[in-house]
Amino acid sequence: MSQKGSISIHTENIFPIIKKWLYSDKDIFIRELISNGCDAVNKHKKLISLGEIAGDKEEDYKINVYIDKEKSALIFEDNGIGMTEEEVQKYINQVAFSGAEDFFNKYKDKMNEENDIIGHFGLGFYSSFMVSKKVQIDTLSYKEDAKPVRWVSEGGTEYEISDSDTRNTRGTTITLFLDDDSKEFVEEYTVRNIIDKYCSFLPVNIYLDTIKEENSEEAKNENEETKTEENEVKEITPINDTHPLWLKSPKDCTDEEYKEFYRKVFKTFDEPLFWIHLNVDYPFNLKGILYFPKLNNEFELIEGKVKLYNNQVFVADNIKEVIPEFLLLLKGVIDCPDLPLNVSRSFLQNDRDVSKISKHIVKKVADKLKSLAKNERESYEKFWDDIQVFIKFGCLKDEGFYDKVKDSILFKTINSEYITLKDYLEKCKEKHENKIFYVSDEDQQSQYIKLFKDYDLDAVILDSTIDNHFISFVEFKNQPVRFNRIDADLSDVLKDNKDESNKEGKEEIENLFKESVGERVKTYSVESLKSEDTSAIILVSEESRRMAEMKSQFAGMDFGMNFEEEKTLVINDNSPIVKKLLSLKDKDDKKDDISLICNQIVDIALLANKELEPSELDDFIKRNNKLMNMVISL
Numbered sequence: 001m002s003q004k005g006s007i008s009i010h011t012e013n014i015f016p017i018i019k020k021w022l023y024s025d026k027d028i029f030i031r032e033l034i035s036n037g038c039d040a041v042n043k044h045k046k047l048i049s050l051g052e053i054a055g056d057k058e059e060d061y062k063i064n065v066y067i068d069k070e071k072s073a074l075i076f077e078d079n080g081i082g083m084t085e086e087e088v089q090k091y092i093n094q095v096a097f098s099g100a101e102d103f104f105n106k107y108k109d110k111m112n113e114e115n116d117i118i119g120h121f122g123l124g125f126y127s128s129f130m131v132s133k134k135v136q137i138d139t140l141s142y143k144e145d146a147k148p149v150r151w152v153s154e155g156g157t158e159y160e161i162s163d164s165d166t167r168n169t170r171g172t173t174i175t176l177f178l179d180d181d182s183k184e185f186v187e188e189y190t191v192r193n194i195i196d197k198y199c200s201f202l203p204v205n206i207y208l209d210t211i212k213e214e215n216s217e218e219a220k221n222e223n224e225e226t227k228t229e230e231n232e233v234k235e236i237t238p239i240n241d242t243h244p245l246w247l248k249s250p251k252d253c254t255d256e257e258y259k260e261f262y263r264k265v266f267k268t269f270d271e272p273l274f275w276i277h278l279n280v281d282y283p284f285n286l287k288g289i290l291y292f293p294k295l296n297n298e299f300e301l302i303e304g305k306v307k308l309y310n311n312q313v314f315v316a317d318n319i320k321e322v323i324p325e326f327l328l329l330l331k332g333v334i335d336c337p338d339l340p341l342n343v344s345r346s347f348l349q350n351d352r353d354v355s356k357i358s359k360h361i362v363k364k365v366a367d368k369l370k371s372l373a374k375n376e377r378e379s380y381e382k383f384w385d386d387i388q389v390f391i392k393f394g395c396l397k398d399e400g401f402y403d404k405v406k407d408s409i410l411f412k413t414i415n416s417e418y419i420t421l422k423d424y425l426e427k428c429k430e431k432h433e434n435k436i437f438y439v440s441d442e443d444q445q446s447q448y449i450k451l452f453k454d455y456d457l458d459a460v461i462l463d464s465t466i467d468n469h470f471i472s473f474v475e476f477k478n479q480p481v482r483f484n485r486i487d488a489d490l491s492d493v494l495k496d497n498k499d500e501s502n503k504e505g506k507e508e509i510e511n512l513f514k515e516s517v518g519e520r521v522k523t524y525s526v527e528s529l530k531s532e533d534t535s536a537i538i539l540v541s542e543e544s545r546r547m548a549e550m551k552s553q554f555a556g557m558d559f560g561m562n563f564e565e566e567k568t569l570v571i572n573d574n575s576p577i578v579k580k581l582l583s584l585k586d587k588d589d590k591k592d593d594i595s596l597i598c599n600q601i602v603d604i605a606l607l608a609n610k611e612l613e614p615s616e617l618d619d620f621i622k623r624n625n626k627l628m629n630m631v632i633s634l
């Protein structure tokens with residue numbers, strides 16, 4: 001037997017649910033009530049522009065928020081459309097029946113502008129019961145012959161409607177009598193911060209004031225002040241900026257405006273490097289400004305912040321569904337009226353739409369980078385050190401982003417030039433095809449940099465933490481290109497410059513070192529290096545170094561193999577010391593000295609590559625002392 005039916009809901013049970021679960025954050029009742037006021041104003045303006053009613057669209061529309069400490073109440077007052085008794089019955093008494101939706105549906109055929117009404121679900125108003133023991137609405141509709149109405153409810157399903165004796169101008173006043181757990185909302189500082197957070201860019205002026213008790217000291221002082229400064233008119237400024245910069249057309253915004261907006265929104269004195277003004281009408285509405293912040297150090301990146309707005313109402317910071325994770329390293333604002341938000345606004349519903357928006361933002365960022373790299377190369381190079389970590393992170397996170405920006409990725413060379421991968425490979429094709437040499441630590445690898453410069457070779461600097469991963473990623477995407485650290489095996493590259501003369505002498509030098517140094521290095525090679533100052537350098541095979549690094553990252557794990565770095569000692573037969581050693585090789589009484597100096601040369605070469613092992617350092621110091629003694633007793 002099958003049966004169909006409809007589930008019944010007991011309204012009495014709904015309120016505790018709304019109160020407790022609907023909104024994750026108590027503060028948001030302020031946002032909901034102010035956005036209702038804003039909707040009410042916008043509706044009124046819309047009716048004027050549609051010619052439905054007479055009036056001045058530029059009238060002084062506003063939302064006043066008053067704090068009444070004495071009554072422990074918060075009052076929200078607007079001069080919007082107001083409500084008739086019938087509308088109160090319909091929109092307020094029926095939970096989840098939105099007058100905003102109703103209004104939009106009624107006029108949507110006539111409205112050619114986008115829908116800028118915030119309300120949607122018909123639930124926002126009830127968030128006021130999260131903080132109130134009693135809520136009172138006093139409202140007067142714009143309609144002719146409308147009478148002021150009062151609606152009062154103490155949070156259950158009971159309400160009372162009567163004539164209002166306090167509202168005699170068009171608009172709505174909502175009074176929240178705060179419950180005992182919500183007394184913090186009588187503090188002006190708290191309320192101001194919340195309005196600032198959510199409503200900074202709402203399109204209607206918002207003012208906040210605390211009602212002074214008539215005979216209080218504060219009120220008396222204020223009276224005194226007004227008496228003494230009779231001629232001075234106290235200027236009251238709204239909390240919000242009703243025309244945020246992102247709404248302006250990019251061509252009308254000046255650099256100074258962008259910078260000022262950045263400083264104001266992110267409360268900083270810093271200047272952004274550059275920015276992207278997003279302005280999309282199709283296939284969805286999206287406006288915003290993304291700033292590339294100037295970084296003082298790599299780790300500051302985590303502080304990025306992208307604020308998401310829905311019709312100028314703040315929704316949340318850093319929503320990763322809309323803004324891809326790597327873009328969260330930027331700072332900025334994004335206003336997307338089409339966001340499929342759910343009731344509590346900070347949660348998104350439809351993944352497909354959201355991912356479209358997110359893809360679009362990525363594309364815009366990539367386009368901007370490409371255009372800067374192409375058209376403003378000089379400033380792009382100046383920014384590069386600051387933005388490179390961000391871009392590399394983006395590439396690692398999103399291959400699509402890499403594919404878009406790959407030709408705009410720069411590499412700084414040891415000659416302080418900036419070059420793309422393509423240009424580097426082309427330039428070095430003859431000398432080392434598909435091989436990129438890089439420096440991971442300029443100070444430590446200075447010997448090698450010098451060698452490179454002597455041989456007119458070029459290397460790029462990849463010294464941030466992210467570069468290790470980035471190198472593997474670029475190799476994977478650009479096979480058979482390989483990155484080699486500057487101390488990697490250069491024999492192929494040096495071969496071209498190889499001096500084939502003195503072959504015999506070279507063999508003798510090699511044997512001399514082999515005898516004295518033994519197994520400490522795997523291979524020996526003797527070259528005629530251009531610089532006489534270097535007696536020898538150590539080269540480490542790229543593969544073996546990477547394996548050894550990997551092993552040290554997974555310390556303690558047994559890989560079943562020995563990952564030793566494979567070292568080659570390149571001895572310079574142009575060095576006067578090496579020459580001298582060679583000349584002494586047959587002198588028996590010099591054997592010990594030769595061995596001492598050969599080992600010392602190896603250690604110095606090792607030191608120039610990286611720190612010595614403790615036991616090696618020990619020997620090095622002992623030998624050094626011996627050498628000094630020898631010199632002194634000469």
Ligand SMILES: Nc1ncnc2c1ncn2[C@@H]1O[C@H](COP(=O)(O)OP(=O)(O)OP(=O)(O)O)[C@@H](O)[C@H]1O
Binds near residue numbers: 081082091
């Ligand atoms: N200040 C106001 N002035 C005029 N009408 C109002 C005001 N506040 C609420 N209303 C009416 O009550 C309706 C219900 O408000 P409520 O905040 O519960 O939902 P909403 O704004 O439609 O949607 P949401 O839940 O998304 O905020 C509104 O759609 C509007 O018609």
